[in-house]
Ligand code: ADP
């Protein structure tokens with residue numbers, strides 16, 4: 432029996448039900464992906480509430496990127512369902528998921544180096560029927576701190592600036608849920624801090640995030656709740672302090688360079 436008025440029932444159980452998870456933006460149910468004999472994502476029940484900034488961590492090969500690509504529809508699951516805003520998106524093509532309010536920045540860069548920074552930002556906006564594409568692009572450029580580079584070819588930007596541009600391209604449509612795969616990989620300390628500030632300020636404005644990240648200093652800066660994936664399954668979920676103090680979590684990272 433459900434007890435919706437009980438204030439102590441805060442953390443959702445692992446078994447998701449779209450009827451009771453009223454504030455859940457994202458729910459995966461038994462989500463599974465096999466590549467031949469390898470189960471990269473194994474029966475994952477993953478729930479993210481509206482307004483959360485959730486970090487997804489785990490050793491190399493844990494299945495983080497695969498889980499993200501199942502959520503965005505880049506990959507089709509072997510089994511299981513993906514619900515977004517209460518709607519079953521499992522069989523919906525990825526471009527329609529973007530229109531539904533789901534946006535992603537993949538691990539590998541996806542910018543157009545020969546186009547200017549401003550032109551890159553206009554690309555996602557051209558999907559819409561907005562008549563203020565230029566001003567919307569400019570507003571996002573301010574937000575990601577690239578207004579001064581608007582007319583530079585994107586290929587001339589530093590690695591950190593390119594990552595910020597891509598985050599801008601992904602957020603300019605003001606998605607309900609933003610998925611970021613390793614947004615600060617290869618960045619300097621200053622660049623990492625500026626991306627942390629950017630994500631936090633977008634989250635303060637109400638955007639929900641799932642951020643895959645290796646850099647624990649970064650995770651500590653941005654996240655309260657952390658999900659640990661290991662061998663395709665959810666291994667732990669909790670506050671960053673608990674996760675970092677957890678010896679079993681430390682053990683699964685042994686032998687990693689991260
Ligand atoms: P993570 O992002 O946590 O490092 P991935 O999701 O990239 O992990 O990979 C999880 C596992 O699935 C790894 O063992 C990886 O080699 C495997 N894998 C990922 N993509 C493919 C693919 N397209 N074909 C075969 N195996 C894959």
Ligand code: MG
Nearest residue numbers: 495496497538
């Ligand atoms: Mg990955």
